Amino acid sequence: MKEYRANNALALAIRAIFLGMPLAVCSMTTTSIYAATEHNISIAKKSLDKALTELAIQSGITISYDSATLSKLQSSGLNGHYSTEQALALLLAPHHLEPVKIASGGYSIQAKVATSHQDAQVVQLAPIHSQAAHLSNKNLVPSSKNELGVSQLPTISMVATSDKKLVNVGKSAQNLKEVPQSVTVISRERMDHQGLKTLDDVMLQTTGVTREQLWLNNNYTSRGLTIKNIRYDGGGVSDIQDRNNSTDMAQYDAVELLRGADGLFGAGEAGGVINLSHKRPQVETAYQAALSAGSWNNYRAELDVTGALNSNQTIQGRAVAVLQDQDFFYKPTHNRREMLYGALNFDLTPQTRLFTGASYQKDKTDAFNASLPRWQDGADIGFSRSTTMGAPWSWMERENIAVFANLEHDLNDQWKTRLNLRYNMGDDGINGAEMEDAVNYQTLESTWWRYQDDTEFKEFTADANLQGSFDWLGQQHELIIGLDSKYNTKDYKQNWTSYGKGNPFNPAPPPEWDYPPNSWTTNSSNKSDTAAGYGSLKLKPTDKLAVILGGRYAFKDEIEIQNHNTGNKNIYKEDKKFMPYYGLTYDLLANTTIYGSFAEIYTPQGKYLETQTGPSLMPVEGSNLEFGIKTELTPKLLVSLAYFKIKKDNEAVSLGWQSIANSNSWCCYVAAGSKRSEGFDVELNGLITDSWNISFGYTFNENEDRRENDAQFSTLTPKHLLKIWTDYKFSEFLEGLSIGGGVNAQSKSFQSGRVPTYDPVTNQYGNPMIDYQFAQEAYAVWSLRTAYEINPNLNISLNANNIFDKKYYSTIGTSGYGNFYGEPRSFLLTLKAKY
Incomplete structure (x- = not known):
């Protein structure tokens, strides 16, 4: 009877949270x-x-x-x-x-x-x-x-x-050893241990990923190629948006990155695809609260509550809330975050289950960070790490709402159907000013620029499939067939104008601009509509051998661009296209599997024109080839080695910008880009002992653009990239104590550019311009963690990042902009309670 009353009390609490969601956003706090x-x-x-x-x-x-x-x-x-x-x-x-x-x-x-x-x-x-x-x-x-x-x-x-540990990088849970590509999983436990609060934090710790920091968003690359796609709970593929990097992780249980082209399920770009797995409601009642305080006035509160909502436990709920208020090491930037997530599980029948939910996140950033310039000859000025070139009155406000539903029905013990629907809606408002341009040695001046932005984004994805297994010739085989579609619209308004000269050593910002302005220099709408069918047949000729044959048939791919200032409207339609996929795994030993896979790369380029009157460029075509081996050193410790080779041909190369009357197409280009990326990944993940876990990832990459004398096409991608995290929990001696640590290290990265030469006669810089490498030399950043379990319900931990206070550029730019310092030494103290 007591348990029944507790469940009823929890049901009332969660219902109150769901019903009060709009009102609770500003007052609730949370975590996982x-x-x-x-x-x-x-x-x-x-x-x-x-x-x-x-x-x-x-x-x-x-x-x-x-x-x-x-x-x-x-x-x-x-x-x-x-x-x-x-x-x-x-x-x-x-x-x-x-x-x-x-x-x-x-x-x-x-x-x-x-x-x-x-x-x-x-x-x-x-x-x-x-x-x-x-x-x-x-x-x-x-x-x-x-x-x-x-x-x-x-x-x-x-x-x-x-080898039975499951990952959700496709349309169903798969055994990690049976996926014929490289996959990295960042678990809920690791996110908690390292204090990874946003998707940006997670990507910084993910094997093989390089982050390019920008002043309004961040880009992520793997194997030298941009990661452009993201999916949720194995559903349809979404486009990564500017706001994704600040997505709060408190609503997710795991982040998985499949590197290489996911040719079967709609993420054919070879950088890879990110999958986010939502936290799901549980039958058993559970509560958790977390409070944290860190460097630069970083304060955060989280709450996570879950349990059954009715007496027969066929409905379960979960609610997560976050409230965070923080400054940053660059001054005077400040951010306030509110996030609320709610989800419900319905056991509609013994064969049918519905998982549905919604999330809301709002970030308001004042005096948002702007990049640092360099001297006009490319030399580093050596600003303090607290320096930012943004105006103190600048602000950026981003809101995101997501609603989703996953319906699953078992036809029998071997077959089921799945329907995955998701609707994302985002709204960005930005008003600011920042200094760009190389700093002149004589005048000590750079240039103030005004920037305003108003973006509304809406996206709907749908995915339906039939999946299961069948017996044939004494073996069990697997089949997935399905349809997916994606429709999104992006209304984009922007002003970007020069204001005048400024002194970066004693900045006097221009006055704040009216927002919204009377007019927008850029005012356009982009619409994208895609649909495709896919199939994957996994044949098992023998117990040890699996052959995967599959492909994706894109029967609709349209982009519409409308310029509201000029009235120009263009629609770009691509031909129907089938993209094959092949994979193979073979169990050499009970604990060792070798694999190989091939995926085709295909990217339309309809808006790029060869001349002002056309034609459009042919699509980018290429291939993603990977071979590897995965083996268990112990039942809970997996090591993998993967060799990859990627090629992309026909990429657009600019011949010089020309405007085109009555058109939104871009001119003029030639399909001459020829990129190659080759290298290998080594990963070690799991438990060395029951008390000692480790995540080790090393990537070697060489990439080249054969059109540019075999020079690197992704110079921000280091040739050597190492990411390690480990944690040990004492069981007898110092029971309750755990310690952890890690390092992120990489070889040299750089940006290629041009700088003026110095004339000693005139004491000025000018022509001729010469090639220059803006470089960040090799560096390593170390971190530590210690935690103590006060009792089974209470835990306290302290994270220390960049413990040696290494000064480095996390992203290197050119003379005028794009240079961002990495975070200095910082601390985060967290107290967690769970019941």
């Missing part, structure tokens, strides 16, 4: 459930033996049971986040069975011990005639009876190793 032992469990309704097998696979535990007996019992399935004990209890409860902990650390499924004669009759089991002898690699234990005459089940050990 800190539970390293919880797993994302998704098990359809099926026989109990198969359900336990799925649980072993998805949680990485050993479960022993009698397959013959339990195959006659039915399970209602599970969908949500559970600890191993919670999941077992829910699956076994209707059948009067219980999990018994065994010495090896796994569980043995036994009949529940009766406390009365009546109970004994309820759980009494008939003698068992196990068919386990027909199964290989199973440990058979004879049947016995306890004092009450209750049958003890013979056991069959189902051992799940780390």
Whole structure:
């Protein structure tokens, strides 16, 4: 009765949160459930033996049971986040069975011990005639009876190793070892340990990713190529927008990056695709609150609450809220964030589940950061790291609303259908001024520029598929077929004008501009409408070999650009196109898999014209080839090595800008770009021991543009990039204490440009202009963490980043702009409570 009342109280609390969402945004605070032992469990309704097998696979535990007996019992399935004990209890409860902990650390499924004669009759089991002898690699234990005459089940050990750990980079959960491409997963636990609060924080720690910092947003590249696509919960692909880099991570359980071209499911650019997995409601009641305080007045509060909302637990809810107020190391920038996330799980029927939710985030940044210039000859001026070239009155306000629904229906034990819908709506307002242009040695002057922006973005994605497995020639094979579509609109208004000279050493900003202005220099609308069908057939000729054959057929690809100032309107339609995908995995050993994959790259270039009267450039075409090996050093420690080779041809190369009357096309270009990127990734992820985890990622990359004398086309991509994080939890000596640390290190990066030469006669800089490399030499940034578990419900931690206070440029620019310092030494103290 007490538990029932607690659940009712929680239901009322969560309902109040959902109903009061618009009012609660400014007052609620939040974060995520800190539970390293919880797993994302998704098990359809099926026989109990198969359900336990799925649980072993998805949680990485050993479960022993009698397959013959339990195959006659039915399970209602599970969908949500559970600890191993919670999941077992829910699956076994209707059948009067219980999990018994065994010495090896796994569980043995036994009949529940009766406390009365009546109970004994309820759980009494008939003698068992196990068919386990027909199964290989199973440990058979004879049947016995306890004092009450209750049958003890013979056991069959189902051992799940780390190749069964699931990732959601496609349309269904996949075993990491069976994905024939490189995948990096940043877990909820690691985000909590390192204090990773935004997508930008996560990308900085992800293997192979280079961040290019910009004054209004950031770009991310992998293998020298831009990451342009993002998806949510394995749904349709969305375009990465300016506001994505500040997305708050409190609403997500994991971030996964598939490097290379995701040719099957709509993210064909070879930089890769990011997948964000939302936090899902749980059946068990749980609360967590977190308070943190850090350098530069960085204060944050988080709240996360979840649990069942009705007595039979068929509806579960979750609510997460964040309130953050912070300054930065560059002055006088200040940001305030409000984020609210709510989600519901509905078990509509034993075969049908609905996961739906919404999120709201608002960031208001005052005196937002602007990049630093250099001397006119390219030399570094050496500004203080607290310096920014933005006007103190500048501001930027960004809001984002997302609504989503995922519907899943089991047709039978082997087949299911999925529908994934998502609607994103964003609104950006920017009003500011900043100094750009190289600083003159004689006058000590740069130039003030005025910038204003008003952007509204709307995007709807839909994805529907049928997926399952079938038996053929004695083997089980898998098939996915589906349709996806994406429609987005972006209304974009901008003013960008020069104001006058300014002194970067003693800046006197221009007066604040009226907002909104009377007119906009740029006022346009872009609309994109795409639709495609896809399919993936995974054949298993033998137990060890898997062959993946698939492809994507794009039957609609349209872009409409309208200039509201001139009235010009252009529609660019691309031809229908099929893009194949091939993959192969082979199990060399029980713990080792080799793989290979090939994906085609295809990017339309309809708005680029060869002359003012056309024609349009042909599409960019190329390929993404990858070979690799993945092996388990221990059941919970996976190491992988991947070789990749990417080529892209026909990319647009400018012949000089020319305006075109009555058109929004760009002129004039030639399809002559020929890019090559080659290298390898090495990753080590998992548990060295039960108390010691590690994430190690190293990438070697060489990229070249064959049109430019084999020079690098992505000079900000370092040839060597290393990212390490590790954490150790003491179990006996200093019990409750954990320590961690890591390093991000990279070789030289640079930007190519041109600078004037010095004339000693006139004491001036001018022609001729010469080539110049604006370089950031190799550097390493180290971090540390210590945490202490005060009690099972309370934890305190301290993160220290850039502990040696290394001064470096996180992004290098040119003489006029684009130079951003990396963050100095900083600290973050966090107190977490969970119940």
